[in-house]
Every structure is written in C-alpha cells, then in structure tokens.
Amino acid sequence: MNPSLLSIRNLHARVGDREVLRGIELDVPVGEVHAIMGPNGSGKSSLSNVLGGKPGYEVTAGTVTYRGRDLLAMAPEERAREGLFLGFQYPVEIPGVNNTYLLRAALNAARRHRGQPEVDAYDFLELVRARAQLMKLDESFLSRGVNEGFSGGEKKRNEILQMLVLEPVLAVLDETDSGLDIDALKVVADGINRQRSPERALVLVTHYQRLLDHVAPDRVHVLAGGRIVKSAGPELARELEQRGYDWLLEEAA
C-alpha cells in the first residue's frame, strides 16, 4: 500500500454541545480515491468541515496527519496552501469579487507558499479558459462575481473548476454531486477524474452512489453516528444503493 497522505486517528469533534464525530479512523493513501457515504446526519459534512478547519467545530480528541504534519495545528488558509482543497456543499456567493481574481489570488497564495513566482497573467488566463471549457462553463462566468447568480449546478462546476486550477494534493469534495442533473453530473465526474493521479488523492463525500458510477473509488467507507462503521471496496457502494443504510446501521449496533 502507498504511504498515507491523510491519516485520521480517533477523531472526536463537536459543534457547541453536540458531538458530531465520535472516533473516526481513516487512512487515505496517495494515488487513491475514497468515498465516504452515509445517511443524513451521520457526520459526513462535519468531517469535511473539520478537515478544512471551519470555525465552530471543536476537535476534542484524536489526530489528523496530512503529508506527515499535524493538520489540526494549521489555520484554514495554511491547509489550503499545503494542497488541501475543500469542495463546498453550498458554495457561497461573493458579489463584486471577480471569479477569475479569486482563482488567481488562490493560486498565487499557494505558489508563494511554495516559494514559486506568481503565475503570469496571460498564462493564467489561458489555463483558466481551458479548464472552464472542460467544466462547460461559459467564459462569461469567469468575469462574474464569485458564484453570483449561478445556478446550483453552475456553483458545483465552479468548485471543480477551482480544483482543476489549483491542482490540490488532497481534494475533499463535500456532496459535490447533490443537486446535479445527469449531464452536469458527468461533467463534474470528468473533472474529478482529471484530478486523479499517483501523486494525489481524493475524498468524495456523498449520500448517493450515482457519482461513483462515473468516478470509481478505490475504497468506500460508511459513516454513521460520527464513526466509520464499514470499509470495503467499490462493491460496497452498489450494495448500499440496493439495500440502503439500515442493514448496516443494525449491523453496527
């Protein structure tokens, strides 16, 4: 097995008084795609948010090691610059802030962090245009405010566009497939597949199996009650689609 890019041990977290993660154990080796599935309220989004460093989530126990470093000790912006990308379930609208500007500022923040020079403006524009075409986003989206007036599907495609431009080492995509019609789902899946490489890893957080028809995961984990209750190969996703989550929850209980 490849070395772990992300290694989570006994992770507990809470929001206010509510315990949302209760002892997560997870290893994501470099080069792999892992799917995290589970019923509503199982802690899927909480796990994404804790990995991204969202304020309001308090880690009460456990460790998260990312590229050999303590992820939890890093500020959210440092995690991003170290190559962690969080795809939002609900990408926020930021009117007045140009979409391309945000992309460039994000890319340059990571490049500066790595001691690289800032990206050339023309090279950058070419890169973004090519990636936008892949995501079937019209060029006009690049000059609009971040997610401003985008449909749900456009927002998700914009998240994947950001990922393709930033080329993160680890992408955690929180329900990127929700709210997509079948055509948009294929576009998003194509984008995710492009991100696959032996040097990177992806964590797909999803409620349904349908994204996994297009992006074949190496491992599937089922989250319930803030814990991973079952891990297996891609066949588990199909089984969940047929049988639902109840049998697993009963098994776990």
Add this chain to the structure above:
Amino acid sequence: MNAAVRPPVPGSLSQAAFEQRLRDAVMDAAPLLNARLLPISVRSAALNRALAAGLPQIRDDLWRYADLKFLGSAPWAPSPVAQDAARWQDAARALLPPREPDFERLVFVNGRHAADLSDPLPAFDAQVGPLVPERTRHERFGWLNDAFATDLVRLAVTESRRIEIVFVATPVEAPQAIHPRLELSVLPGAALTLLERHVGNAGENSLINAATQLHVGAGARCQHLREQSLALDAQFLDTLQVALDADAEYGLTLLQLGARSLRSSQRLSLYGARASAQIHGAAVAQGARTLDHSLLVDHVAAGTRSTQVLRCIARDRSRIAWRSRVEVAANAANAVSEQSLKGLLGGSGAEVDLRPQLEIHTDQVRASHGATTGALDENMRFYLLSRGLDLETARSLLEWSFLEDAVSRIGDTSLRRLAERRLVATLGSNVASEALQ
C-alpha cells in the same frame, strides 16, 4: 438608543459663548467677505438665523449622533489669504488627485479659487443669481456657510458638461475655518456630470464647513459624485441641498472615507412631477472616528421616485450613523420610494446606527425600506480562507463585496470606475484592482 449616546457639544460651550464666537468671527471676517458673491443682506440674514437656531441640543433627534465636540474650540472666520497664497498652492498641488479624463477642473484651496491649479474656465458667472436655498435647523451649519463663504462656484449649465471641483484643505498655523461652496443650476434639458471632491490634510485646527446647492431643471440630468477623503483628523460639517424640477433625473453617490468627525446634512426635494433621484452612499470609518449623516428626501410632486442604497463599515471603535427620512406629501400620488440601508461592524467597539424613516400623506404610494447591521459572514470568510487567501485579504474582499452594492449601479461609467477605485483604495492595498468586476 443606548448609553453611548453622547451630547453633540460639550457643556463647556454655552449658547451664549457660541453666539459670541460667531459675532467675533464676523468682525474678523468682515474684510474678507465678498459682497459681490453674496449680498451682505443675505449673509446677515443667514447669520441671524444661525444665531437664533443656536447649537444643536442633546435631545434633538436630528443631531443626537453627531460628534461636535470640536465646536468647543473651532474657529468660524476664514484666514486672510494674501501672505499664504503661494504656500497654500504648493501644498495643495501635492494633494490633488490625478486628473480624470474628459472633466474640466476647478480647484479651490482653503476656500479660495486657485486659478493656477484650475482649467481656464470661470468659477463664477456674474449673470447667474445667487442660489441660496431655504434652510431649516436640519441644515443649520449651511447658514454659517452663507455668512462666511469667501469664494464659490456659481454656474448655470446649459448643455452637456463634465466638471470636477476639488476643494483642498491644507494645514495652516493659526486656526482657520474653510467654507467650500457650490451653487450649480442645470438648466432644462441640460446634462451635468459633476465630480465634487473634498481632500487635503488640514487637521485639528481647521474647521471645514461645506455647502453645496444644486438645482436640476425640468428634464435635466445630473450625475453627482461627492467624495470626501479628508485627513483622518479633519473636522467636517457639510450641507447638501438639491432641488429637482419636473422629469429631472439626479444620481448622487456619496463616498465618506475621511475625517475624524463628520456631520453631513443632506436634503433632496423632488418638487417637479416625475422627478427621480438615485442615492448611493458608502461610508468607511476606523479608529475612534464618528461619521454622522442625516438625509431627507421630500417627495413633493406626483410620480416622483427615489431609491437609496447606503452601506456603512465601522471598524475598531468608530461610529457611523445614517438617518434617512423620506416624506411623501399629499400631492405626491404614485410616488415610489425604496430604501436599503446596511451596516457592517468590524470591531467589538464599533457602532452603526441606521434609521430609515418614512412619512406618507397619500394612499397611492409604493414604499419599501430595510435596514440591517451585522458582522462579516463567517461562511463567506471561511470560503475565502479555504482557498488559501490570508485573513486580511479575505476581510478586504468581503468588505468590498459589501460596499459594491452602493456603487455598482452608478450610470456614468467613469464615475463608477472612480468610485470603485476610491473604495478599494480605502479598504486596503490587499484588494487588487482586478478584484473589481
């Protein structure tokens, strides 16, 4: 509203002392006051009204948020100009903002027309009569501008013009009062794009008391950008009065970016049928500054329309107040009024007081208003941080996003671009101009 409400003027300055100070100022200023600009009868009547009105009272709802402590020591008389004129101009030259293409420029330094810094166009048209609007206690410091103004712009616009007027305040040794004054008429059918800027680094020993009067004639159009970027220790009193005739279209953008203590009284009167006013305002304060605004919009005639988009950002321990009152008269059937006021708090001691008010005397009216104040949205902030942006950049971008509403709808492209640039520059160097759409 709470215990933080301070009296506008310290108890040390009594009404009697204020009156005495004004009378002394008249004696000092008498040789400087040009009767050709404003007849002595007008000046004297204005002074008497100011004396009768006295200082704003603590309980006066129109003035309760203003920080007028500086009136305890403020001078009212303008400085004599002669010996300092050359020095003023040199200082002012360095403070002038870059030229805007296609605008004719007039520059005033410490209240005096500076011909050397201006384009060769007259600031004063002797054929045009004085434009002295009726004022109330809401505009009480306007009376003192009437009384003490040493120079002014008085023009009637007949065709289509783009004029920039820059009032520069430079530091002086002895305390001084500066009374910038604008009287502009846009004649029926004409169009004026007006860029009015108050800049400079005059500090605590200067009192700036500006008054702008505008009359937009029937079917005329006026786009007006008023930028106040004075030094952060400046003391600024301001009166704006605009009258609109039938079918006049007026767009006002207020950028309140400087001054330690600002009080701006604004009145827009929609006298003519179907006159319309679009008001955009953005105010940014930090430190312990106080920016107080009071806006009145009078819908006098039928079919008049006004919209307001006001955005305020208060950081640290600063305070921004904006009272915005719309009155719809009994004759103003089918008037339309929209008010959107929003405040953003950027510090635990910061305060934004937004007070939309509506008084309607007719049944046929469409009016809406909303006012909200809060801190930066945590989700938006986290989104930007999760893309690797640093805290300071994220904050600046979100503040820009918040203010953008107030300038995005400015019809004139060059004014809009300028407003955007000025706001972005105020919010911090981290927001590159590419962030603009």
